[in-house]
Every structure is written in C-alpha cells, then in structure tokens.
Amino acid sequence: MVQGPSPPPLPDGLVAFVKRDCPTCVLVAPVLARLAAEGGLTVYTQDDPAFPEGVEARDDTGLAVSWHHEIEAVPTLLRVQDGIEKERLLGWHRGEWEALTGVEGLGPGLPEWRPGCGSLSVDPGRESALRARFAGATLRSRRVELAPQEDEAEALFERGWTDGLPVVPPTEERVLAMLEGTSRDPQDVVATVPPDLVPCTVEKVAVNAVLAGCKPEYLPVVLAAVEAACTDAFNAHGLLATTMPAGPVLIVNGPIRRRIGMNAGKNVFGQGNRANSTIGRALQLVIRNVGGGRPGDVDRATHGNPGKVGFCFPEDEEDSPWEPLSVSLGKPAGVDTVTLFPGEGPRCIVDQLARDPESLARSFAANLRTLHHPKLILAFDCVLAVGPEHARVFREAGWDRARLASRLHELLQIPGEELVRGADGMAEGGPESARGKRLPKFRPGGILIVHCGGGAGLFSAMIGGWAGGSLGSQPVIQEIAPWA
Amino acid sequence: MGVDGPRVVLDPTGERAPARRERLPRLASLEGVRVGLLDISKPRGDLFLDRLETRLRERGVEVQRFRKPTFTKPAPVDLRQEIATRCGAVIEALAD
Numbered sequence: 001m002v003q004g005p006s007p008p009p010l011p012d013g014l015v016a017f018v019k020r021d022c023p024t025c026v027l028v029a030p031v032l033a034r035l036a037a038e039g040g041l042t043v044y045t046q047d048d049p050a051f052p053e054g055v056e057a058r059d060d061t062g063l064a065v066s067w068h069h070e071i072e073a074v075p076t077l078l079r080v081q082d083g084i085e086k087e088r089l090l091g092w093h094r095g096e097w098e099a100l101t102g103v104e105g106l107g108p109g110l111p112e113w114r115p116g117c118g119s120l121s122v123d124p125g126r127e128s129a130l131r132a133r134f135a136g137a138t139l140r141s142r143r144v145e146l147a148p149q150e151d152e153a154e155a156l157f158e159r160g161w162t163d164g165l166p167v168v169p170p171t172e173e174r175v176l177a178m179l180e181g182t183s184r185d186p187q188d189v190v191a192t193v194p195p196d197l198v199p200c201t202v203e204k205v206a207v208n209a210v211l212a213g214c215k216p217e218y219l220p221v222v223l224a225a226v227e228a229a230c231t232d233a234f235n236a237h238g239l240l241a242t243t244m245p246a247g248p249v250l251i252v253n254g255p256i257r258r259r260i261g262m263n264a265g266k267n268v269f270g271q272g273n274r275a276n277s278t279i280g281r282a283l284q285l286v287i288r289n290v291g292g293g294r295p296g297d298v299d300r301a302t303h304g305n306p307g308k309v310g311f312c313f314p315e316d317e318e319d320s321p322w323e324p325l326s327v328s329l330g331k332p333a334g335v336d337t338v339t340l341f342p343g344e345g346p347r348c349i350v351d352q353l354a355r356d357p358e359s360l361a362r363s364f365a366a367n368l369r370t371l372h373h374p375k376l377i378l379a380f381d382c383v384l385a386v387g388p389e390h391a392r393v394f395r396e397a398g399w400d401r402a403r404l405a406s407r408l409h410e411l412l413q414i415p416g417e418e419l420v421r422g423a424d425g426m427a428e429g430g431p432e433s434a435r436g437k438r439l440p441k442f443r444p445g446g447i448l449i450v451h452c453g454g455g456a457g458l459f460s461a462m463i464g465g466w467a468g469g470s471l472g473s474q475p476v477i478q479e480i481a482p483w484a
Numbered sequence: 485m486g487v488d489g490p491r492v493v494l495d496p497t498g499e500r501a502p503a504r505r506e507r508l509p510r511l512a513s514l515e516g517v518r519v520g521l522l523d524i525s526k527p528r529g530d531l532f533l534d535r536l537e538t539r540l541r542e543r544g545v546e547v548q549r550f551r552k553p554t555f556t557k558p559a560p561v562d563l564r565q566e567i568a569t570r571c572g573a574v575i576e577a578l579a580d
Contacts, residue, residue: 139494141494141496141499142494143492143493143495144492144494144495146490146493148490149558152491156493161497169491170494171493171494172492172494196500198498198500207494211496285496290497290498292497
C-alpha cells in the first residue's frame with residue numbers, strides 16, 4: 001500500500017467539506033453560513049467555489065485536501081486542534097453537530113438527521129487518478145513514455161516485456177491500485193531474482209502483476225510465489241536454464257483460494273479462471289523482466305511446455321478426503337500457502353474400472369513408473385493430482401494421504417534388471433550394479449498428492465518434475481502473508 | 485499524445501538496460517548482404533535511390549528496390565516483413 005506524501009495542514013477550529021451537488025450540503029448551507037459568521041469554521045468545497053452562499057469557502061475542486069484527509073462523505077464536519085483532527089462527523093445530525101460545535105439551536109426548521117453523499121475524492125471514476133496524482137511520486141520505477149503513434153499493446157510487445165501474449169499497460173494508476181493489495185511498503189525487497197540476481201521490490205512485483213492481468217487481491221499470492229521461487233531450495237535459475245520442459249507450478253492452499261475466486265474444480269489446469277491464469281503468469285513475468293530470464297537466452301528448454309506462461313491452481317480442500325497439502329507439508333490448518341513445484345505439463349491417468357484403493361494405487365504406480373522414462377529412477381519428483389471420483393475410492397476405504405503415498409512408494413520399487421542399460425532393448429537406463437536390487441522410482445517424499453479437478457471423470461493427473469532434491473530443485477512451501 | 489497528455493507506463497524490468505530501444509549494430513561490411521532501397525514515395529527520393537543503386541552495384545552489392553504506398557503512413561506490415569526477410573540492410577530515402 002502506498003502512503004501519500006504528508007497531507008496539507010488543516011486550519012484549527014471547525015472544518016467542513018461540502019459539494020453543491022449534495023442535497024444534504026445544500027440543506028445545511030444556512031448552518032454553515034451561521035458557523036462561518038460566528039467565526040471558527042473553514043469550508044472546503046469540492047465542486048463549486050461559490051458554494052455555500054454567504055461563506056468564503058476554500059476551493060478544493062482539485063480534491064487535494066479532501067484526498068489527503070480521507071474525506072469519504074459530504075458534508076463532513078471536523079474539529080481540529082493544533083493541526084490535528086480531534087472529531088469527525090459525516091452527514092447532518094443536529095444533536096451531534098451541536099455537541100461538536102458547542103453551538104445550540106443549529107438549523108431550526110431542518111430535519112433532525114440526513115445522511116450525506118459520497119465525497120468526490122472517493123468517486124470511483126476519479127479515485128485511481130487522484131491516487132496517481134498525489135501518491136504516484138512515491139513509485140520509483142523508471143517512467144517510459146510511449147510515442148504518440150505507438151499502439152499501447154504493440155509498444156509493450158516491442159519492448160520485450162511480454163511472454164508472447166498481450167499484457168495490461170502498467171500505468172501509475174494501475175500499479176498504485178495493485179499496491180492496495182498489500183500492506184507492505186512498495187520499496188521492500190521481496191527477493192533477489194535470477195538469473196541476473198536483481199533485487200526485486202514489492203513495487204516491481206506489482207508492475208509485473210499488472211502486466212499479467214492480476215487483480216490487487218492476488219498480489220499477496222504473487223509476492224509469496226516470487227519469494228519462494230528465489231530460494232536456493234527451489235533454484236529458479238536452474239529451472240529456467242534447464243533443457244527439460246519444466247517451469248514453476250504453483251499450488252495454493254488456504255482460505256485465500258476462495259476469497260480471490262480461484263478454480264479448484266472443473267478444468268482446474270485449463271483456461272478460464274482469472275486468478276489461476278494470471279498469478280503464475282505474474283511470477284514468470286517477474287523472472288523474465290526483473291530477473292532477465294528469457295527463452296532462448298538463459299532459458300534453454302528444448303520444448304518447454306504451455307504451462308511456462310503460468311501454471312497455478314488451488315487444491316480442492318472442501319471436498320477432499322484428506323487434510324490440505326499444506327498441512328501435510330507441516331503448515332497449520334487455515335494458513336494460506338503457495339507451494340512451488342518444478343513441473344512440466346499435466347498428463348491424464350485414466351482408470352474407469354477400479355473401485356478399490358489397491359487397484360487404483362496400482363494404476364497410479366504403473367503410470368508414475370513411466371515418468372520421463374520407465375527406466376529412469378530417483379531423478380524426478382512428481383505431483384499426483386487425484387480427481388474427485390478417484391478420491392472417493394480412497395475416502396470410502398479410509399486411506400489417508402500418507403497411506404496412499406506409502407503404497408505408491410512400495411509399488412514403485414523396481415527390480416534392477418528392468419532398469420539397467422540395454423534392458424528391454426533400450427540403451428537408456430542405470431548401471432549394471434542395479435542388478436539384484438530393488439530400487440525406488442521416487443525419493444522419499446518425492447510424490448506430492450493433491451486433490452483437485454471436478455465434475456464427472458474417473459481420472460487423475462500427474463505432473464512430472466525436474467531434477468529433484470538438493471542438487472536440483474525442491475518443492476518449496478511459502479506462507480502467504482496476510483494483508484496486514 | 486493522448487487526450488490527457490503523454491501515455492506513461494512503469495518499467496517492469498530490472499532497469500539494467502536503457503529504456504530507449506537500441507539500434508542494431510552497424511554492419512561490418514556489405515559483402516554477401518542484400519541491400520534494400522526503400523522509396524517512401526516522397527518526390528525525387530527515386531533519383532537519390534537510383535544513384536545509390538548504381539554506386540552499390542558498382543561495388544558488387546546486390547540491391548532490391550521497395551516502395552511505400554504513401555509517405556504519410558508507416559510502412560505496411562507486409563512490406564516491412566518482406567524487407568526483413570529478403571535484406572540484411574536497408575537504406576530509406578526520406579525527403580524531397
């Protein structure tokens with residue numbers, strides 16, 4: 001959130017904010033005239049300096065005083081002492097006005113009470129422009145003026161700021177509005193972003209969140225994701241530079257999923273939900289623009305995958321047979337988190353016949369075995385996204401997440417003879433020393449199980465990882481800081 | 485210039501490069517480079533380009549001529565793409 005520069009001082013005594021367009025202000029105009037005549041009242045008028053009649057009102061048609069003093073309604077009556085606001089009344093209420101002013105018999109003939117109208121300084125059509133005018137100077141990013149003949153969208157493509165899709169121009173108004181999504185200071189450094197290792201402020205994240213199409217309420221998730229991505233454990237630099245197709249995959253847990261309207265159900269990995277589509281994109285734009293990580297340059301992916309534009313989804317916690325993934329990863333229930341996984345695109349696992357958990361676990365294991373190559377082991381982690389119709393099988397059988405994971409690890413102990421180079425006529429594989437042993441496909445903890453997807457379909461999905469473990473990239477869970 | 489003044493956006497980058505777009509580096513030589521000569525349809529631009537064409541051909545440089553439909557508008561996308569596809573350099577005859 002941006003704090004404006006210090007507000008213009010208010011005169012001591014009584015201070016009123018009014019506009020002619022407000023019937024209540026017109027109603028109390030004689031009261032204001034009386035208070036002004038008796039001394040001690042200063043009136044700021046928002047729309048017509050000649051209003052109210054008989055009062056030498058101060059012109060606040062520029063709304064600077066109203067904006068800085070957070071006037072929300074007119075009439076507002078303040079009592080100011082030594083430059084500090086002591087009392088504030090909104091609208092007209094005879095008893096309250098008499099108590100605040102110490103003057104009896106105000107407005108004879110007026111109704112006892114009338115609500116006020118909205119202050120022009122909070123008018124939806126003007127608020128963002130006023131914020132830019134009065135607080136824009138606090139933003140530090142370089143201003144780039146677009147040439148008169150440049151098309152806005154084309155201009156941003158040409159400067160290399162997009163991922164190949166159009167972006168929203170990051171005007172001062174939009175960036176300031178985005179920063180309303182966090183209580184953090186815009187100049188706080190969130191992380192040092194690879195590959196160029198550039199310190200990235202909250203403001204720069206907000207600029208890129210605007211580009212990505214985020215709403216301000218998504219910003220806390222984006223900030224947490226940037227922080228998580230730039231840890232040594234997640235190793236965003238290596239993930240960017242790899243020739244493998246993986247990119248950051250964001251899994252969101254906690255109440256924020258529903259507050260910001262994420263989709264954990266039908267088409268969870270697909271298009272159509274703004275939060276799902278833009279949060280992961282904002283992270284990727286930070287890595288591109290702030291960190292300097294661009295495809296074909298430091299990003300050496302052979303194929304990449306469409307999710308590298310941005311891949312973010314929430315877990316369906318409400319209908320899950322299990323505790324939230326975040327709780328299984330050690331975070332308290334009810335805490336908002338984002339878990340980053342270095343993943344490729346999702347692949348469907350079909351099993352329309354299994355009605356018992358053992359049979360379904362075997363189907364999962366058979367598919368997981370093939371990840372990247374059926375003969376390659378211990379190199380990659382995996383996300384197993386269990387769909388609701390598959391999850392029901394485990395719920396009815398009383399299998400918790402740990403039991404499913406444990407059974408999958410058992411089923412994925414593979415005879416070394418099947419893994420060695422040359423086995424099954426395939427050169428790819430492990431060393432001869434594997435013979436006579438059973439070796440695990442995944443390291444312990446290397447299968448992250450989430451519950452998502454929706455509607456009908458006896459399907460689940462697997463998202464293959466990139467070089468797992470401390471030498472590559474490890475999943476990182478980050479708490480999403482609350483607004484304040 | 486928009487109705488309310490210039491349109492200004494905030495730089496989303498790490499600000500390590502200048503905000504102005506960089507020119508491409510100057511070619512070290514014209515050897516093996518096809519040079520496009522772009523007439524923007526201003527009067528007598530063709531005379532200037534005729535002379536350039538003669539001089540370039542004398543040096544053994546391959547030349548291809550192009551013409552904008554009107555000098556009042558930016559070159560059509562097709563024309564720009566054709567030049568970019570066919571040529572390694574372009575000389576534009578700007579004025580009368």
